[in-house]
Amino acid sequence: MIKILSNATLAQLYPARVQTGMDIALEHGRIVKIGKNLTISSPGAAIIPMDGKLVLPGMVCAHNHFYSALARGITADIPPSPDFVSILNNLWWRLDKAIDREILEASAMVGALEAVKAGTTAVIDHHASPEFIEGSLNVLRNAFEKIGLRGILCYETTDRNGEAGMKEGIAENINFAKSIDRKNDRRLIEAAIGGHAPFTLNDKALEMMKEAIDETGRGIHIHVSEDAYDSAFSHHHYREDPLERLNRFGLLNGKALIVHGVHLTENEINLLNETGSYLIHNPRSNMNNSVGYMEKIRQVKNLAIGTDGIGSDMFEEFKFACFKQRDAGGPLWPDSFAEFLQRGNRILEHYFGEKFGAVKTGYRADFTILDYDSPTPLNADNIAGHLAFGLSARDVNAVMVNGKFIYKNREFPFDTAEIYAQARKAAAELWTRM
Ligand SMILES: [Zn+2]
Incomplete structure (x- = not known):
């Protein structure tokens, strides 16, 4: 009707x-x-x-991690973390290892509820749970579908837990992508091929990611040069910039989602633009991790905005993107950031093969x-x-x-109190396990 x-x-x-x-x-x-x-x-x-x-x-959140939704206000014992790799070691790589099916279910449900309450219609998620890889993307899909939120999901492949874990990550991405019925134009969920970051992906892993992309027709979703460490690691071990390395494996194309890119070189920005890849800017996360400011946002052809796990409120992320740039002495006005925010919809178009991002016929x-x-x-x-x-x-x-x-009218069509109660219980359990 x-x-x-x-x-x-x-x-x-x-x-x-x-x-x-x-x-x-x-x-x-x-x-x-x-x-x-x-x-x-x-x-x-x-x-x-x-x-x-x-x-x-x-509103589209172009990069997020629903697995971190239960980290808000975390009181686990986190040692002082003077640099980016210490933050990963002391917090995120302890947290993701402690996630099991029940914790992920709770985390995904509140992640999705909070996104919708903030007016977000689609979330592009980047998931990690090394002790629960197989089937993890289905747990996320169930939560998105229960709430009615649109999403593009992937698993963060990494070699940091050995070759078996790396291969399991690749398999989860491929199996999940293949489970999606692309003929269904009303599907809520699409798939990408996820990788953590170049410094935790050896050449074998990148080769397998390229095969996964060819096999599924999807694009890569990966952190690159979030911290200067990723670039230094690549220069040390491979004598090339991280994006050059990804490009050598054929991983850059119009569906590629390259996240952060704070330390990209001119050469890497050219590669991004020539291949039509997207760069996802996450200003709050960059500020919080003190990894530096992405000064070159103006040079990127396809820039979109994500939250990197700090909720899914794109109104707030937009403000930080504007003000951080003004603070850094940049020349852009809010209308440029409106274009960046809007561009998340272009990514949906590539993955869903439908038109998004305008109130227009069709x-x-x-x-x-x-x-x-x-x-x-x-x-x-x-x-x-x-x-x-x-x-x-x-x-x-x-x-x-x-x-x-x-x-509608600031309410969901079901009671959310039980979901939040479940999440608080799961969060306490997660913090204890860490
Ligand atoms: Zn991220």
């Missing part, structure tokens, strides 16, 4: 657009018509009044809906400014994915 969202304010961050009093007709999870007074010409349609609420194309009906009572005029010229200085996740009223409300 046709559904009409009536009297909406269509708002788009990039290209910027604001139109009031619009009706949006939806069918089979897509936008089929947009105009004024569609309600009158469509007898029998289900009319859903929007009362002027802002309807934006869905596009998927994934929307972030806000009840924003603006104290100043809002229009196409200043919407990025509203996003930098006002609009936030507290304005999220509803979230629609595939034409279905998964969150």
